[in-house]
Every structure is written in C-alpha cells, then in structure tokens.
Amino acid sequence: xxxxxxxxxxxxxxxxxxxxxxxxxxxxxxxxxxxxxxxxxxxxxxxxxxxxxxxxxxxxxxxxxxxxxxxxxxxxxxxxxxxxxxxxxxxxxxxxxxxxxxxxxxxxxxxxxxxxxxxxxxxxxxxxxxxxxxxxxxxxxxxxxxxxxxxxxxxxxxxxxxxxxxxxxxxxxxxxxxxxxxxxxxxxxxxxxxxxxxxxxxxxxxxxxxxxxxxxxxxxxxxxxxxxxxxxxxxxxxxxxxxxxxxxxxxxxxxxxxxxxxxxxxxxxxxxxxxxxxxxxxxxxxxxxxxxxxxxxxxxxxxxxxxxxxxxxxxxxxxxxxxx
Numbered sequence: 001x002x003x004x005x006x007x008x009x010x011x012x013x014x015x016x017x018x019x020x021x022x023x024x025x026x027x028x029x030x031x032x033x034x035x036x037x038x039x040x041x042x043x044x045x046x047x048x049x050x051x052x053x054x055x056x057x058x059x060x061x062x063x064x065x066x067x068x069x070x071x072x073x074x075x076x077x078x079x080x081x082x083x084x085x086x087x088x089x090x091x092x093x094x095x096x097x098x099x100x101x102x103x104x105x106x107x108x109x110x111x112x113x114x115x116x117x118x119x120x121x122x123x124x125x126x127x128x129x130x131x132x133x134x135x136x137x138x139x140x141x142x143x144x145x146x147x148x149x150x151x152x153x154x155x156x157x158x159x160x161x162x163x164x165x166x167x168x169x170x171x172x173x174x175x176x177x178x179x180x181x182x183x184x185x186x187x188x189x190x191x192x193x194x195x196x197x198x199x200x201x202x203x204x205x206x207x208x209x210x211x212x213x214x215x216x217x218x219x220x221x222x223x224x225x226x227x228x229x230x231x232x233x234x235x236x237x238x239x240x241x242x243x244x245x246x247x248x249x250x251x252x253x254x255x256x257x258x259x260x261x262x263x264x265x266x267x268x269x270x271x272x273x274x275x276x277x278x279x280x281x282x283x284x285x286x287x288x289x290x291x292x293x294x295x296x297x298x299x300x301x302x303x304x305x306x307x308x309x310x311x312x313x314x315x316x317x318x319x320x321x322x323x324x
Contacts, residue, residue, distance in 0.1 A: 055108040059094050062115045066090065069122050076129035086118055150174060193236040195283070197229040197290075197309045197317025204321070205293070216322040219300045227292045227307055229317055233285050242283045245310040246292055248276040251303025261297060268310060275310075 066087045070080045093111055154172070161167055204217040205224040212221065227246060245266050248256040255274040257263035265272045277294045300323045309317045 055097060055105065055112070056094070058112050059090060059097065059108075062112060062119070063087065063090055063094070065119050066115070069119060069126070072126055073122065073129065076126065076133060078125060078129050082118070083122060086115060090115060193234065193238070193312075194314040195231055195234060195237060195242065195311045195316045198232055200227065200229040200307065200309065200317045200319030202227050202305075202307055202319050202321040215320075216324055219302065219323050222296075222300055222323065224293050224295045225321075227294070227309075227319065228289065229309065229319070230287055230289055231283065232287050237283065237285060239283055239285050242281050242311055243278055244281055244290065244292065244316075245275045245278045246294065247273070247308040247310070248294065249306045249308070251301060251305065256296060258297060261295060266310070268313065268315075 066083055070083045073080050158168055203226040204212040204222045205226050206221050207223040250256055256276050257274045262277050263275060265274050279292050281290055302323050304322050305320060307319045
C-alpha cells in the first residue's frame with residue numbers, strides 16, 4: 001500500500017500539468033485572435049478614412065470645376081441654371097459627407113460620376129457657344145471691312161470724278177445700302193423678335209353700339225369689350241400673319257372663358273392656359289392699331305378686371321378696367 005502512494009501523486013501532478021498547458025494554449029489562442037481582430041478593425045477604419053478623404057477631395061475638385069464652368073458660360077451668354085442647381089446639391093453632399101456615420105463609397109462615387117458627366121456635357125455647350133460667338137464676330141468684322149472698303153472707294157471716286165454727280169449719287173446709295181445691312185445684322189443679334197402691345201385700353205360697348213372710354217363701367221352698360229392697342233415697329237419681326245390671344249381675368253383672378261364664344265386653351269411656357277378670345281392679324285410693322293371685340297354673354301360682376309395679351313409664345317402687354 002505504501003508503494004502505490006507515490007505513483008498516485010505523480011499521476012495527479014501530470015494531470016494538473018496537462019490541464020495547465022491546455023489553459024495556457026487556450027489563452028494564447030484568445031490573445032492571438034483578439035490581436036488579429038484589432039488589426040482587421042484598424043485596417044477597416046483606415047480604409048474608411050482614406051475613402052472619406054478621397055471623396056471630399058474629389059467633391060472639392062468638382063466644386064472648383066463647376067465654379068469655372070458657371071463663370072465661363074455666363075461670359076459667353078449661356079444659361080447656367082442647371083450648373084447652379086448642381087453646385088447647390090454638391091454643397092449639400094459635402095455637408096452630408098461630414099455628418100454621415102454610415103459612409104458609402106459606392107454611393108458617393110456614383111454622385112461624383114454624375115457631376116463629371118454634367119461637366120463633360122457643359123464642355124460641349126461651351127464649345128458651341130464659342131463657335132457661335134466666333135461666327136458672329138467674324139460676320140461683324142467682315143461687314144465692317146466691307147463698309148470701310150466702300151467708304152474708301154467712295155472717297156476715291158469723289159476725288160477722281162467731282163463732275164460726275166450721277167456716279168457719286170449711285171456710290172452714296174451703295175454705301176448706304178451696305179451700312180443699312182451692317183446695322184440690321186448687328187441689331188438682329190441684340191434684339192428679340194417678340195411683339196409688344198403698347199397703350200392697351202379697354203372700352204365698353206353698349207347694346208346700342210356706343211363706346212364708353214372711361215375705364216370704369218356699369219355692368220348693365222357693358223354688352224361687349226373692345227380692347228385697343230398699338231404694335232410698335234420691330235426691326236426683327238417678320239411682316240406676316242400673327243395670332244393675338246387675349247385673356248380677361250375677373251376680380252378673383254379666374255379667366256373668363258366660354259367655348260361657345262371662341263374661348264379655349266393655348267400653350268405658354270410649356271403649360272396650357274385658358275384664353276378668352278383670339279384674333280388673327282396681318283402684322284405690318286408700322287405701329288399699327290389693333291382692336292379686339294369680345295361679347296361675354298352674361299353680366300360682369302363688380303370689381304377690377306385684368307386683360308393680358310399674348311403672341312408667338314410671349315406675353316406682349318396688359319391692361320385693365322373696373323366694373324362698378
């Protein structure tokens with residue numbers, strides 16, 4: 001019995017040692033796994049930081065390019081509404097980038113691609129505007145050179161042919177003709193062809209055909225409205241048939257409209273608007289007077305009425321009257 005006692009002690013010692021080694025091995029594994037997880041987290045954080053920095057830098061670059069494009073297109077006389085809207089959205093994206101805890105590199109890459117695509121599109125527009133400006137400049141230079149050349153010819157002919165009055169008059173006429181052409185082309189670049197209605201007046205016509213001109217009328221005295229205005233000369237407008245559209249708005253701002261009296265709808269700036277009446281005229285470009293008659297068919301309510309006139313996609317004038 002005494003011989004078995006040392007053997008039992010040795011066995012217990014070995015078992016304890018084995019358990020200790022297993023614990024140490026397990027702890028070592030946990031330590032290694034913890035370090036590996038920390039390294040991976042640091043790598044992910046570093047990657048996110050780099051992506052954030054890259055996105056901010058690219059957005060700053062696009063912002064500078066947008067500013068440059070806006071300034072250039074403005075200088076060329078182009079429209080910058082789309083670019084200014086994109087710039088405003090980009091500034092919102094930059095603010096969101098600072099506040100966004102769930103940053104998505106793919107999302108911002110898509111945004112930046114869209115901004116770059118817009119910039120590329122505007123490069124084409126800039127090239128077109130430059131070409132148009134160069135063409136107009138070249139035309140003006142050519143006309144100026146022709147005018148100077150004719151002026152020199154005129155002086156030479158006058159000096160050489162003082163006694164030839166007829167030739168002198170012909171040459172003057174030629175120079176004046178070229179000068180008129182030069183002025184016409186220069187004005188055409190600067191002016192639009194839209195008509196303008198001036199001196200808009202609204203008269204009341206009684207059932208007996210009498211015209212009242214005070215601007216304030218009793219409802220029972222108004223059988224028809226007569227709208228009178230002038231169309232001043234416009235050197236760009238064509239002398240052809242023009243359609244004048246009239247809208248009469250009641251005191252509440254509603255358009256007086258009756259399809260049985262010729263009312264309908266027309267397109268203005270991409271929207272359908274109701275109109276009261278319309279009339280086709282032959283535009284003569286000589287400050288002509290235009291009259292438009294409208295019979296409502298029912299009494300007018302008291303209040304202030306507005307009259308709007310439109311032609312060829314433009315609002316050309318307005319007037320008003322009062323029903324007592």
